[in-house]
Amino acid sequence: MIMIFLANKPINISSNHFAQKLGRKLELKLGYSGTLDPFASGALLMACKKHTKLFRFFNLEPxxxxxxxxxxxxxxxxxxxxxxxxxxxxxxxxxxxxxxxxxxxxxxxxxxxxxxxxxxxxxxxxxxxxxxxxxxxxxxxxxxxxxxxxxxxxxxxxxxxxxxxxxxxxxxxxxxxxxxxxxxxxxxxxSEGNFNKFKEYNAFDSVNLAENYYLGDIKDILLGKKLDISNFSNKKYGIYKINLGETFSIIEINDNISYLLNKIEK
Missing domain, CATH: 3.30.2350.10 (Pseudouridine synthase)
Known part of the structure; x- marks a missing residue:
C-alpha cells in the first residue's frame, strides 16, 4: 500500500483537485503537505490520510x-x-x-x-x-x-x-x-526539503527525529501503556521515534512521557 510519495503535479489544476483525482485512481484518501499554485507544476508531497499527521515531523524546507x-x-x-x-x-x-x-x-x-x-x-x-x-x-x-x-x-x-x-x-x-x-x-x-525524487518514501526514515530505544517489553508501547523513563536508552527531554518492527511510535520525554503518535505503519 502506498503511504507517502512525492507526486509531480501538472499545471492548471489545484492541489486539492489533484489529490482527489489521484486518490480516486489509487483508491486512497490523500492529503498533501503544502499547497502548490494551480498554474505551477512539480513536487507535491502526498500521503494517505492517516500518514498526513507525520508531515510536521518531516524536513520540508527549503x-x-x-x-x-x-x-x-x-x-x-x-x-x-x-x-x-x-x-x-x-x-x-x-x-x-x-x-x-x-x-x-x-x-x-x-x-x-x-x-x-x-x-x-x-x-x-x-x-x-x-x-x-x-x-x-x-x-x-x-x-x-x-x-x-x-x-x-x-x-x-x-x-x-x-x-x-x-x-x-x-x-x-x-x-x-x-x-x-x-x-x-x-x-x-x-523539491520540498529532503523530498526531491518522484517516488514512494519510507515513513520511519522520513521522520526528522532522533531514534530512541526502549529497553523494556516492546508490548508496553504497542498496548499504549504508561512508560517509565528508566526504560529508555536516551533519557534527555525531547521528541523521539521508536522502532516497533513493522510499525513505529513518536513519543515525547518530558516530566512525563507521552505518546504523540503510536503504531504508525512504516
Missing part, C-alpha cells in the same frame, strides 16, 4: 523552484492569467545580476492578493476576483536566488525558499527593481 519571468506581460494575479502585453526593451546581464543579488536572504514583502490566505474566513483570491477591497499583512521570506539564463523577454531563475514564500511576489520584486512590467509565466517546484 523548497526549491525553477521559475520564469515574462517581461512586458502584465497580470493582476502575477501569473499567466488575464495577461496584457507592453513593450519592454532588452536588459543587459549586469542589470539582472544586480537585481537578483539585491534580493537575497531575509526579505519583507506583501503576498499577492490572488493567494490562498484567509481574510475573515474567505480566501484572498475569492475577494480579489470579486473586486473587494482588502489588505494583506507583510510577510518575511528567506531565499537564495540564482539567475539561470536570460533570453528576452524571458528570465529563468532558481529560488531556494523558506515555507510560505510566494514566488510570484519575488518575481514582482525583481520587476519593480528593474522598473519594468513583468509577470511569472511558469513555475515548477523541484
Amino acid at each position: 523548497k526549491i523552484y525553477n521559475a520564469t519571468i515574462w517581461l512586458g506581460a502584465n497580470s493582476p494575479s502575477f501569473d499567466n492569467e488575464n495577461i496584457s502585453l507592453h513593450n519592454v526593451e532588452e536588459l543587459n546581464l549586469k542589470q539582472l545580476q544586480d537585481a537578483f543579488s539585491h534580493f537575497q536572504g531575509s526579505i519583507t514583502y506583501t503576498p499577492p492578493k490572488f493567494c490562498a490566505k484567509k481574510i475573515n474566513g474567505k480566501r484572498a483570491y475569492e475577494l480579489a476576483r470579486n473586486n473587494e477591497d482588502f489588505n494583506l499583512n507583510p510577510c518575511v521570506m528567506n531565499v537564495k536566488a540564482k539567475l539561470l539564463y536570460y533570453s528576452h523577454p524571458f528570465i529563468k531563475f532558481e529560488l531556494i525558499a523558506s515555507k510560505g514564500t510566494y514566488v510570484r511576489s519575488y518575481a514582482q520584486l525583481i520587476c519593480n527593481y528593474l522598473n519594468v512590467v513583468g509577470t511569472l509565466s511558469s513555475l515548477q517546484r523541484v
Whole structure:
C-alpha cells in the first residue's frame, strides 16, 4: 500500500483537485503537505490520510523552484492569467545580476492578493476576483536566488525558499527593481526539503527525529501503556521515534512521557 510519495503535479489544476483525482485512481484518501499554485507544476508531497499527521515531523524546507519571468506581460494575479502585453526593451546581464543579488536572504514583502490566505474566513483570491477591497499583512521570506539564463523577454531563475514564500511576489520584486512590467509565466517546484525524487518514501526514515530505544517489553508501547523513563536508552527531554518492527511510535520525554503518535505503519 502506498503511504507517502512525492507526486509531480501538472499545471492548471489545484492541489486539492489533484489529490482527489489521484486518490480516486489509487483508491486512497490523500492529503498533501503544502499547497502548490494551480498554474505551477512539480513536487507535491502526498500521503494517505492517516500518514498526513507525520508531515510536521518531516524536513520540508527549503523548497526549491525553477521559475520564469515574462517581461512586458502584465497580470493582476502575477501569473499567466488575464495577461496584457507592453513593450519592454532588452536588459543587459549586469542589470539582472544586480537585481537578483539585491534580493537575497531575509526579505519583507506583501503576498499577492490572488493567494490562498484567509481574510475573515474567505480566501484572498475569492475577494480579489470579486473586486473587494482588502489588505494583506507583510510577510518575511528567506531565499537564495540564482539567475539561470536570460533570453528576452524571458528570465529563468532558481529560488531556494523558506515555507510560505510566494514566488510570484519575488518575481514582482525583481520587476519593480528593474522598473519594468513583468509577470511569472511558469513555475515548477523541484523539491520540498529532503523530498526531491518522484517516488514512494519510507515513513520511519522520513521522520526528522532522533531514534530512541526502549529497553523494556516492546508490548508496553504497542498496548499504549504508561512508560517509565528508566526504560529508555536516551533519557534527555525531547521528541523521539521508536522502532516497533513493522510499525513505529513518536513519543515525547518530558516530566512525563507521552505518546504523540503510536503504531504508525512504516
